Amino acid sequence: MKYREVLEAAVRAPSGDNCQPWRFVIDGDVIRIFNLPDKDTSLFNHRQRASFVAHGALLENLSIAASAHGYTLDISLFPDSSAPNLVAAVRMNKGSTSADPLSPCIPKRCTNRKRYNGGSLSTAETQTLLAAAERIPGGKVALTGSDREKSEIADVIALNDRLIFENEHLHAFLFDHVRWNDREARERADGLDIKTLELAPPDSFAFPLLKSWPLVSFLKQFGVPRIIAGSARKLALSAAAIGVISVSGKGDKECVCAGRLIERVWLEATRLDLSFQLMTGITLLMRRVLDGETEKLSPQHVEQIRKAYGTVASRFGIEDGSVFIMFRVGRCGPPSVYSMRYPIDKVVEAR
Numbered sequence: 001m002k003y004r005e006v007l008e009a010a011v012r013a014p015s016g017d018n019c020q021p022w023r024f025v026i027d028g029d030v031i032r033i034f035n036l037p038d039k040d041t042s043l044f045n046h047r048q049r050a051s052f053v054a055h056g057a058l059l060e061n062l063s064i065a066a067s068a069h070g071y072t073l074d075i076s077l078f079p080d081s082s083a084p085n086l087v088a089a090v091r092m093n094k095g096s097t098s099a100d101p102l103s104p105c106i107p108k109r110c111t112n113r114k115r116y117n118g119g120s121l122s123t124a125e126t127q128t129l130l131a132a133a134e135r136i137p138g139g140k141v142a143l144t145g146s147d148r149e150k151s152e153i154a155d156v157i158a159l160n161d162r163l164i165f166e167n168e169h170l171h172a173f174l175f176d177h178v179r180w181n182d183r184e185a186r187e188r189a190d191g192l193d194i195k196t197l198e199l200a201p202p203d204s205f206a207f208p209l210l211k212s213w214p215l216v217s218f219l220k221q222f223g224v225p226r227i228i229a230g231s232a233r234k235l236a237l238s239a240a241a242i243g244v245i246s247v248s249g250k251g252d253k254e255c256v257c258a259g260r261l262i263e264r265v266w267l268e269a270t271r272l273d274l275s276f277q278l279m280t281g282i283t284l285l286m287r288r289v290l291d292g293e294t295e296k297l298s299p300q301h302v303e304q305i306r307k308a309y310g311t312v313a314s315r316f317g318i319e320d321g322s323v324f325i326m327f328r329v330g331r332c333g334p335p336s337v338y339s340m341r342y343p344i345d346k347v348v349e350a351r
Contacts, residue, residue, distance in 0.1 A: 002026060003092060008344050009065035009106045013263060014278065015054035016040050017177040018190050018339045022058060022087075024348045031090045033058070042173040043296060044281050046288040049255045053280070053325065055087045056259020057266075061106055062090065064267070068103040070094060077253050087256065105270040109263075110338050112275035113198040116238040116330030120145045125272050129243070129329070132264040138248035139261045142316040143329075145241040149315055154236035156308040157326065160282035162229035163304075166220060168213055169296050170281075175211045185340055195337040203231075236279075239328035244316040246324035250287065258323040269329055279326040282308060287323070 007024060015021060021039035025032040035051050044050050063073050074091040078084075121129075126143060133139040144150060164170045177191040185193040199207055210216055216224070236242060245265060247258040262278065269276045286309040288294070294302045318324050 002350070003031065004344060006062060006065045006069055006071070006092075007031075007348060009103075010058050010062040011341050011344065011347065012106050012109065013054060013057035013061050013259075014109075014111065014266075015057075016042065016044060016050045016280065017174065017192055019051075019054075019177070020190055020342055020347070021051040021054060022347060025351060026348060027351045029092045031062075031092065032086060033088045033090065035085045035087050037085065043167070043169050043288065044284040046284060046291070046293055048252075049287065049323070050280065050284055052087065052252050052255035053259035053262065053323075056256035056261075057263035058259075059088060059090075059256065060260040060263040060267075064100040064103050065106060066092065067097050068099040070097060072097050077256055102264070102267040102271060105267045109266055109270045109276075110335055111196065111277050112332060112335045113196060113235070113277055114275070114332045114335065115235055116240065116275055116328070116332045118238055119240050119331060121240045121274075121329070125274065126241070128268050128272060129265055132268050133245075133261060135264060136247065136257050136261040138254070139257065140246045140248075141243060141261070141265055142246075143241045143243040144315065150237055150239070150242050152311055152315060153242045153326070154233045156282060156311055157236040157242075157279050157328075158229035158233035159304060159308050160279065160285075161232035162225045163282075163285070163301060165210070165216055165225035165228055167297065167301065168217075171213055171216060178211075180208070185337075189340040189342050193337055193339060196335065196339055198336060236328055238330065238332075240274075240330035242326065242328050244312065244318065244324050244326050246316075246318055246322045248319055248322055250321050250323050254323045258325060262325055262327075265327075273331075274329050275332045276327060276329050279328065283312070283325050286312070 019040040021036045023034045023036055035048060035055060037048060040051050066073055072093045072095055076089045079089045080086050130141050133141045164174055179185040179188055179191045179193050245258060245262050247254045266276050285305050289302055289305045312318060
């Protein structure tokens with residue numbers, strides 16, 4: 001298959017709960033990249049924004065990997081208004097170009113959900129992550145390593161995990177995408193391998209029980225979602241820094257640009273041997289609430305999400321209407337396992 005190695009690198013991109021919402025059509029030197037709306041039906045994926053962010057990360061991988069094989073790209077985003085699922089048309093141009101130094105980091109990049117070792121980022125590490133925004137018009141990276149500020153943002157991150165165990169729709173989507181053993185993870189090649197959650201032994205026993213929504217509903221009266229949120233807060237506080245990636249504007253193209261910036265920052269962190277985890281869910285819920293799309297969210301949760309947005313916007317200087325994603329970064333041991341990906345032949349059609 002033409003461009004196989006480049007596309008195999010491209011699909012190493014992250015996506016919400018590893019849904020991999022893409023399909024490729026190769027026609028000569030043009031690769032058309034389509035979004036698959038049915039792949040991610042979560043409340044987080046309001047107006048397909050989460051999927052478009054994932055496509056942005058894919059395009060950044062594609063660009064970086066192409067440079068290592070002597071290609072430059074002409075990328076046209078949403079080129080056909082009559083085909084809303086056509087995210088990009090990419091022309092591959094063979095020529096003389098230098099390989100992007102981040103290319104070797106693509107297969108190494110991964111989510112690491114372990115507890116980090118605290119500490120702080122060096123000045124050089126901080127500057128490297130911040131400088132990634134220079135490649136994306138309107139892009140911005142902000143970081144904080146302050147204990148007080150991390151504590152404020154950790155409360156917001158914890159809210160995400162609490163909502164998953166207080167909202168039936170969020171809960172159902174998560175547990176529908178958990179792969180409970182090695183065989184299921186290999187056969188499905190999508191979703192969340194249970195090992196990627198890095199659960200401690202007691203949690204590994206309890207977590208499968210929480211798949212039952214009636215049980216979770218019963219346990220809510222005993223504060224179990226708050227206990228789960230407390231664990232998420234501790235994980236956030238273990239980071240060397242918590243950051244935000246943002247792009248001015250909230251349209252589809254801005255979501256793609258945000259995804260490209262996210263992947264760039266993540267690959268830079270990988271090159272620096274730093275661990276990294278996106279905290280996308282709560283920020284996507286914020287955008288949903290800000291747009292007035294509050295169906296399937298309780299009034300109490302809507303108010304909590306609005307308050308959380310105020311905290312993040314104030315702390316990181318988020319402009320009204322921006323696309324933004326949070327993350328934590330730090331140091332710890334390697335993850336227990338990497339997420340699977342679909343075989344490339346499953347997602348590519350050649351003409």
